[in-house]
Amino acid sequence: MNQDFLLSNYTYYLPQKLIAQTPAIPRDSSRLLIVDSPTSCVHRVFHDLPHWLKSGDLLVLNNTRVIPARLHGHKTSGSKAEILLIEERLDNCWLALVKPGKRFTPGAKFLFEPQNNTQAIAGFQLKATVVARDEATGGRILQFELPENKSLWHFLEDYGELPLPPYITNQEAERDRYQTVYAQKSGAIAAPTAGLHFTPELLNKLQQQGIEQTSITLHVGIGTFRPVESENILQHSMHQEWIEVSQATVEQVLATKARGGRVFAVGTTATRALEGAAKMAAESGNILKPFRGKTDLFIYPGYQWQIVDGLITNFHLPGSSLLMLVSALIGRERLLDLYQQAIALNYRFYSFGDGMLILPTARSQKH
Structure with missing residues (x-):
């Protein structure tokens, strides 16, 4: 069997001290591991993000809001x-x-x-x-x-x-820090954590630089964080989560593609929403169409990407579907090697942890 389809190949050891218990203050002072090629990476701070994006690029944000669930x-x-x-x-x-x-x-x-x-x-x-x-x-x-x-x-x-994840044992963290600054639509039971790094000032700076922003909604549910339990990951079924991709977002995505810009998903949830909507659009011969409904899309190595060019994400739990999604973009072995580098450099992991930017130039040609 393809080694990418075995759950046991998505494990790594993480020292307990690297599980972030509190968010960075300010939000954009977290570290950022930038994956700029299939063989290299750069270590920066999240507020350096504008340096790595270009005018004409598009950031797709998940505007869901966590409920007191x-x-x-x-x-x-x-x-x-x-x-x-x-x-x-x-x-x-x-x-x-x-x-x-x-x-x-x-x-x-x-x-x-x-x-x-x-x-x-x-x-x-x-x-x-x-x-x-x-x-x-x-x-x-x-x-x-x-x-x-x-x-x-x-x-x-x-x-x-607010339901902080079980690995956050410091329950004193301010609850508004577990919401993105652009959270609008209530319905999630966990935060789209890649978005926690953004401040209003950083979003304004990106906009002034010509980097457009648009929103989707994916109400983060059990499908996002439910563990994969089958050793053969192809036997895993994702629980459905509700998504909305609007006409305005579709128009922005298609316009970005048409002018040669790059579409960056902010988080695995924005990724699943865009690719899930594209999957539904493909049934009628379209690249992308507005969609409101549920998706159970499971992205793992071998996935044929339709919309997403680059990704902003956090560091994910071993054996999780999120780890498999990022592996589908840059390759499993490459991703686990980057995780080892991050661990050696004391990056902070999981919801309140540091971020990773995957540029299109880093994408695996095999995955």
Whole structure:
């Protein structure tokens, strides 16, 4: 079997001390590993980004906003529970991951405690009942009991908290630092972390330099961070995530391509949105069309790129689909070698960590 299709070939050792617990201050003071050719790289700081982009290039940003998706509560019997909301279903039902999951079978009832008290309704307590198990995710479908004409969205700010990843053990990090400065559309349960490095000043500087910006939306869900478990990665199924690629974005992407500019996806989520929309457009013989809906696109080595020329990304967990996506751009062995260089130089990894810029000149001809 092709070695790129084996999960065990996407592992690396990361010292615990290199898992970033707090974001860089200011945001654009994080380090930036620039991959400028198939054999070389350069080490800079993120605010140097304008030097490496050109007038006529296009940055595609994911404007999703992380919701307070983690709820704390207990069963009516008293046992504590932690709920991570995944996505809204019909009639005040939500798909959620529940800890500890084995105890919560259909019929189990939860009571939730408010984490804040800004808009509490007198005499109201948030309640939910497990109505089904979701086999695809191992999660539960929860039916929430809510006042008439109210949805759970009305109560999330009071009852929920921002769901920082489990490897961030310093829970004191300011919550707004886990949002991009351009976050607009609520719906994600994790941040599109490549975008956390941008400041308004850096975005303005890029714009003044003639580097255009446009937005897509991908509400980061379980599909992005769910681990790949099959040794043969071709057997992995991505959970669907909701994306929106607008007409305006499509026009900007196509105009950039037409003038010889380069399309840079800011993050693996922007990558999946663009390539997912292109996949749907190809069914009708188009390069790219507006799209609103869900994608389960899984990008791994051998993928035929349609839209994305370059990528801004963070350093990802071993064995993750995100590591495989970046490998599809520059090659697995090359990527793991770059990770070893980053580790030797004490780069910071994961959500609050440092960044990587992959230029089109670095792309593998084989992948």
